[in-house]
Amino acid sequence: MNIQNVKLVLLGPTQVGKTCILQRVCDGQYVPDTVTTSGVDFRYSTITIKEQTVKLQLWDTAGQERFRAITGPYYRGANGVVLIYDITSKKSLQDLNYWIESVQKNAPPNVEKMIIANKADLQHKRQVDIEEGQNFADSVNAIFYEVSAKTGENLMEAFTNFTQKILFNGIRNDTKKTVPLNVKDKKKKKKEKKEKSGGCC
Template identity: 40%
Template structure:
């Protein structure tokens, strides 16, 4: 039987507790929104397949707990992630300030060259905005990453953000089969004494 997708990309959402990571994933994977807020315990994932540049891309989107006490569990999930989405809440300045800590966490735990994306969530709450778009734009430029303002509630930019990250990963991998990205095993060869 033929495979239903060309590439499988593992994405990871990180950010402070309460910024809307779970809501973004549910909006993206199930096109649904739930106002009831239940904290993610540990880690969870959802899957959605989408067409990107004529390829069927299966996105495995991992949702992490933002609380400090789950940090040790979640750092293990950085490995193997091909894309990491950093999420802050535009109505919560602290969650934006903490993006620098999350960036540090990526540097320490993720593979070098992992694609990153900055998301300012809850842009439907303009009246309560505490983080200016320009601030986030500047931060994204400093780190050389894309930036979107999203709303899981109104569905603003959610698909666009995920598909732009999937496109970046695809282009970076040169459209190669992502399942074969493991390093080749190193064999021992004997060299001639003149080498």
């Protein structure tokens, strides 16, 4: 069975819920009392997109300033970056400007970007409107989702669609160039058409 590997790096300031998102995506569970990430951690999650098995390698990076210097090397080989802020903290959205600069400096030039607005379950504490988050995402050429790690709202949809976007555009890993899904679909349809017609050439 052909398994496609996709590396995603989770970025953002501390306390926005990066580790909770990681645990929800990988384990399907919400653990509220998580220990603040020190340095970098990573986990795996497997999803299926158009009959293609995809193994996600998710890197959870620390948001504290004292750990930012060691984040750079972990961009190597990344196919996508997920920048996360907290809808109850306007400052957390403003802090993403630092991480965007870090991505531009350290990540592969064609890396895909997704902005995640976490804690959608805390509407009564909202400081950042959806439009503000969407406008920020548009300004950095990223897709945008508002999610809740606590309830799971929109989370798997966000990661599935982001991964599909990466595969659709084609990714390069250490061993081979991935054929975009739309190209695979066209080849499959062409083969089926040829078999129906009985032709071999």
